[in-house]
Amino acid sequence: MSERVMPGRTDGLITLDVADALWVALTAGGAVPTTSEALTRSPAHARVGYVLLGGLVVATVRARGDQWSVREVEVRRAAADLNAVRMDRHDLVRIGPFRGAPRQECDEETPLRWRQRIAGELRELGSSERAARHEVGRPSHLAGVDWRRILVEQNRDGTRSWWLPRAVVRLLDAAEHAETQWVHAARTRQANAHVAEPPSHPRRARAAVDGRQPTSRQGPTTSPRPYNAELEGQLYSVLSRKPGTSRKVTQWACAVCHTAPATVLDHCHEHDYVRAPLCQSCNTQERPDHLYSNDIRVANRYRRLFDTDTDHWLRHWHRCPGCRARTTLPLPHLAAWTAHIACQSLRPTHRAPRGRKPCGVLRVSWTGSQQAPRSCLLTVAVDFCPSGEHRLLAQVPYREAVERFRHWLAETAPTVAAAAGPDRLDDLPAQPRPVIVDTNGEGLALF
Template sequence: MPGRTDGLIPLGVADALWVELTADSAVPTAPGAFTCSPARARVGYVLLGGHVVGTVRDSGGRWSVPEVEVRRAAAELNAVGMDRQDLVRIGPFRGASRQEGNEEAPLRWRRRLVRELQGLGCGSERAAGREVGRPHHLAGIDWRQILVEQRRGGTRRTWWLPRAVVRLLDAAEHAETQWVQATRTRQASTAVTEPPSRPRQARAVDGPQATSPQVPTAPPRPYDKELEGQLYSVLSRKPGISRKVAGWACAVCHTAPAAVLDHCHEHGYVRAPVCQSCNTQERPDHLYSNDIRVANRYRRLFHTDADDWLRHWHRCPGCRARTTLPLPHLAAWTTHIACRSLRPTHRAPRGREPCGVLRVSWTGSWQAPRSCLLTVSVDFCPSGEHRVLAQVPYRDAVERFGAWLAETAPAVAAAAGPDRLDDLPAQSRPVIADTSGEGLALF
């Protein structure tokens, strides 16, 4: 392979170069990134992480790729840090679309990965096993090595990936969509402006032919409250809203492109466009419709990134006027913050460890606060002695949250309260179910 970094290299050489350059990356990569499905070299591009690399074909029909683009994509991937404990659920979700994907369609990596795992009829152990001649990669990333399978109730399986990888694959899916749209727009404009009486000039026989030159696309723009106060039931039905959402950057992490509209199910108002990673992170870990297992990820929501998440949740005018959170989020906060001092500990080889797993359930509804009661309990206690830790009335939980909010995020608390929203409807509006088909609606 020549040492030049501005020339073209064959796809097989590009495969080897990609693996070599990313050997020390925190994110594992796979061979066959250019030559094995779902690579789309013969369509004009290949996805490497969140980077789109254009491909070209010479007069002999051989496909090549610019070496400098491979090196640039590898450098971007090597700069990504990954926490293997910070996991995001990728499926399966109840209510998700069962429509089979097309190999020629955009990446749709969640659907593709879940469909492949369900087709194998196996979990992460077999998925992680190496099958001869069948690389498992998405955008050059070897997802087999980092896939985590969890079982609930001994039968139901769920699959998880590190959040850093989820954001990379979301960026890849967004970049592919932008690439395809830009290419179609360019082709359509060329067809319109070219005089019909003049036949198209034949391409040079001796020179390389670029089937899909890289078209620069605009980066996602910051979200600036453009959808504030609008109802999700109305906005979600407007034509072209998905494309409009994809033009924004995530309103929470401000790095990944937005993919869905986050909305409040209690009041029906749109909060903001968010990426799939943040959309999944915010989801309460429901066991049943009124039962939540309080996972470790709530530490980020209510500790390290509390200001950003509280500001985001209070984008709903209803929650902001009541100075509270939707009931599932409030229940998780009550368990994780207000009742954390009640959680017992047990002896362990390295000192003492918290008892079991926290769970919170509730009776009643936020619409009847006098009858709504939150029950905090412990699952999987080693000694079997701890069950119910506390029972907190809904109104007490709201008052505790308001006091904590004033200390934790004073700017958010200052903008909350009924006197801040004179035009808030007296009664909540009806909310329709999420129609995205991906089963990723929030509460």
């Protein structure tokens, strides 16, 4: 190592090798695993003027000769932010592969594009196990995060899928957004410097244009703005066809977590109304398993929406004027609520090492649709019962489920219930839209 990191000298420049060692030392006790070559191995590329560490952009400086350096204080700040991240390894978000999903817009000058990178590497290597064994001693990373150590691969019925902890997905989404903002801001500064540079400083102007010397150590000054119901009442089928909609969505912060930048436009599939822009993490959390099939499993991640974050999610679902006016939820969400809340007392338990454990996994199916309430019937059952004795728990007519939900909503979230009701909107169609079928059962095209 060419130089030592001095604990008291936190405002000076350090080489990339020293910064790598400092990054590893500072993040060793964090929940998110990191790599030892965060600043010197691809996709980090110091010559473009910055590197990504966690969710932050760290500017690079060419100090002397061809040696690139970074400010030690910025490395420490990025490490402190990463160490503050709390990661639940059981709270997973599916990151691919998705058949039939639309390609997301990406800026060719922002090389992170972490979803495409992971998909490309895993398709090439064939499986996460082979990926983990590939190039032993040469860690692969994204923004300094060693994603291979926390990647989960599942294979069900011959279908392979890849999953990462939700906290890491949000972190990488934030890094990608920060990178895009930094590149756009740097491009604007370079263009302005090129126009305003007097003829007596041609060398400095050329350096600013070709990117050999960064014009500023500061990152982007803009951040996603809060969503204030600008799209309320608009139809997704109309809005999604307008050019530039996807780029406009990224200007907002997620309307649920209010921290990550939005990437998708969530909408009600039964009424076609736009709800709000969401980040990928919240959009995946909101999605029921087996979307808009005739049955869903009420997974742990989905049940939490009716427990710890009830008020936020009910308010989000009622951003759809159709659901709000009818004081209900879309059929898959209402089915999940019926299984988890209305039938909770019917779910048996079994002995476990630490007390008793709820039996199996809840599953709810339905016949008919919400367009014919009299014939729509919800059937709540238990899958994977340890003793094989429990199957059918209850059969609840659709109208009864709606009535139960209205009473529960009034008690649980009175402010949300107060904003609902048939008198809140007069121009709703007499019949809701038919349920949109997800033909492949795993694409994100509906979001």
